[in-house]
Amino acid sequence: MLLPDKGKPTKYEMIRKNYYIIIDNERSSIRKLRNNLGFYSIVADGTVNEEEVVYDTDKKLLTGVGLILRKKLTPKRAYFSLVRINNLTDSFQLHEKKSFLGECEREDNPSDFPVQIADAVNNIFNNVFTINLVDVVKHCFPYIKIAVGGNKYKIVSGTGYEVVVSFETLAIRDMRTGRKGVKRIFSLEMEDDPDYEREREHIEAVIERYCKELVPVMKNRFEIAQTLVTAPIVDKKEERKKKLEEKRKKKEAEARAEE
Secondary structure: OOEOOOOOOOOOOEEEEEEEEOOOOHHHHHHHHHHHOOOEEEEEEEEEEEEEEEEEOOOOOOHHHOEEEEEEEOOOOEEEEEEEEOOOOOOHHHHEEEEEEEEOOOOOOHHHOHHHHHHHHHHHOOOOOOOOHHHHHHOOEEEEEEEEEEEEEEEEEOOOOEEEEEEEEEEEEEOOOOOEEEEEEEEEEEEOOHHHHHHHHHHHHHHHHHOOOEEEEOOOHHHHHHHHHOOOOOOHHHHHHHHHHHHHHHHHHHHHHHO
């Protein structure tokens, strides 16, 4: 049985915003934030040390419809959660809808809780599935594993609002193909309290203006990882057409050179 959340309770939903790191200089980025945030303090807040395992079937019946079933492992906790991806919005707050499933043992798999997870999937999708979700969950296996390490900092405003920023190294592995990848990202994690909207906007504006090495991306960790280790689908007809066009241009260039 999945257990209730043992983590730190929050009154408001947590927003996580990710950035690609184009020029990797953590100290320089922190210095720019300190110099331009004004009456905000930045303090070191420890390290990131966690792992995410995303599960799916062989035919990607879950991730294929924008549903991420994942287990997160930290030094103190292990739990399952669901994330529904909405690619039809430009808002980070609306890009993903999260649903906490429950605390579990570190070695547990979704097949240990098929009924509970199937019920949660139906709830998050408003019961639109006509397939047997219990059977789908039973056939889920590890798809992508993401080991996350890095440094955390805390930005604290004069009003007491806190935002956690982190420079993360994602060590990614596709569990079925064995493909691996490494990606550096920067992230903001903050509580969606409407009373502190001005503080959030100020922090994001400073990053956008002064930290050009950090580029916002409308993707969560899994989407970033999947892009990195999943081989692109090659259109053989288009590839052949492209090669013929390159040969034609090469011959034309050689003919002009001989004239």
